[in-house]
Amino acid sequence: MSKALVRLYPAAYRAAHGEEILDVHREMTADLSRPARLRADADLAAHALRVRLGLDPASPAGRFFALAAPFALAAAAVDSGLYLARWYAGLVLSPAPVRIQLTTMDGAWILYVLLSLLVCAGAVVALTGRWARGAGAAVCGLLGTALCGIFATPAHREGPVAPVAALLTVAVVLACPPGRRGDRRLSTAAGAMAAVGWFPVVVVDAGAYTGALGVTTEYGAWPVLVLAFTGAVLAWRARSSGLWELGAMAVASPPLIAHAYTDAWGDLRPVLGIFLLLPLAAVLTASFRRVRRRH
Template sequence: MTQQDSSRLLRWALRLHPAAYRAEHGAELSAIYAQATHGAGPLGRLREAFDVAGHGLRRRTGLGSDRMAGQVLAQAAPLAVAVAAGGSVANLLWLFAPGNKILPSPSLPGVLVLVNQGLMPLLWLAALAAVCTGRWTLARALVVPATLLRLVDLPLLLAALPAVHGSGVHPSVVLNLAVPLLTGGVILAAPRDLLGSPRSRHGAIAGVTALAVLLGAVQLFNVFHPVPLGGPRTTQALWAGVLAVALLLGVRRDRLFAAGLAVAVLPGVLQCTVPLLYPLSPVGAVALLLVLVSSAVALFRAHRRRARATPPSVA
């Protein structure tokens, strides 16, 4: 990449900022870019240009570090990595489950499924390690290929098991696209200046990772030894319970962290509970009720806090 290409890339990145902000801070952003890329190679200049572009998009969408939405995403990002890492590890359990017909398959799709399922946890665990050490540039770089592997997971599975094609996979296709994109979007959209080394959150990150692995293991166990109520899919509603707890935590405790936790587990909730809603099963109705009640309580409490914080107007 030549210096001229780098300047053109910077101008493109600056155009993504709102016009008023660009007019006021454009020179400052250019100076920061020049300082950050001094002596850097093409990849370094490209990365910095994308950082500038991301900053502009966050300003346009209200996700800046000075906005509540940006602060919530900053809390959610490390937890979203933890959920994805734990979930990808739990997926490995399915490969080695009794009666699994993908692992011994000699076909190319079967081998690709195995490779894909093996690479995803490695990438997510590496991203999790980078998050815990505050290396967010590396973490975000790893999230991109991990998300792409997750997007091709279902097509590979359908190729490995052709009999699944006609068995109503359309909702799964939508979820297979929406869930990884939502997870990756949360991580990549979080304001970079709020993402440091989350030393105070290491316990929460480890706990969320363990929870994701545990829920995946419980769902697998329930397939072969279903609980009496609701059949093999009963444990899928547990993710709705996690979301309900996260929403209710915000009533009395760290509201910003609770909101971040709710955002982080939302993709898992969608993945597991949406199939329970159409057709609506008893377990799905319970999961939906949990989320609705906890959301209503959280919104009611938030409204009361705002009402108390607003000083009465003088007539």
């Protein structure tokens, strides 16, 4: 089994390190139980695939996905959190008793609510210091919501956009190299982005400031705007052109784009305009950086 797993590494890497990897793996798994050995084999296979795809911690791709992964989790939490807030508001504002509503809910809705809670809880746990457990829970929730969207689509998630966004987010989170997971600075920034992207929309949805602002909906633009602004701030602090940071934000944005698509009732025009916020932020950041250098 170990020899077969080592073959997953690229030929050059296998020729240079294959025997060493095989010896270390055999020594580590010699006294393990069968379940623990299977987990070790899975870790070895995952490492081989990351090396083959160029996703080791030192590679540019590895560093890129390490930057994008916390924000992908945060974006998924915002999307699921907004759905849960709207579902709860509808539950409370409905004239029917809450108990009656809960007991008559469709099974697909109940499952989607529970999976959305798992995504939010997992993202919070991951971004507050327990990356492995939290990200694992969030990934399970995202995979579950994707399956719900494919096989038992609730009315609010018609179409393939939400399942595709969930699967893309899972790919981004899993692509983050283990050695770069749980960066405290990035996790804090991602958590702040999620809070700022979620709370004002919930307030507006609740009607607290709708009359004062004269707004009934932002078509999902606010969370994407917050994500773009966060990328620009990271670029400013790193003194970079912004292309790297805003690129990572674009990779992290599918849950928010799916949310915007739902808010716009499937109209692609506002969604395309919202997505342009990210390249526009990159251009403005790069231009501002050039102006600063000249002066």
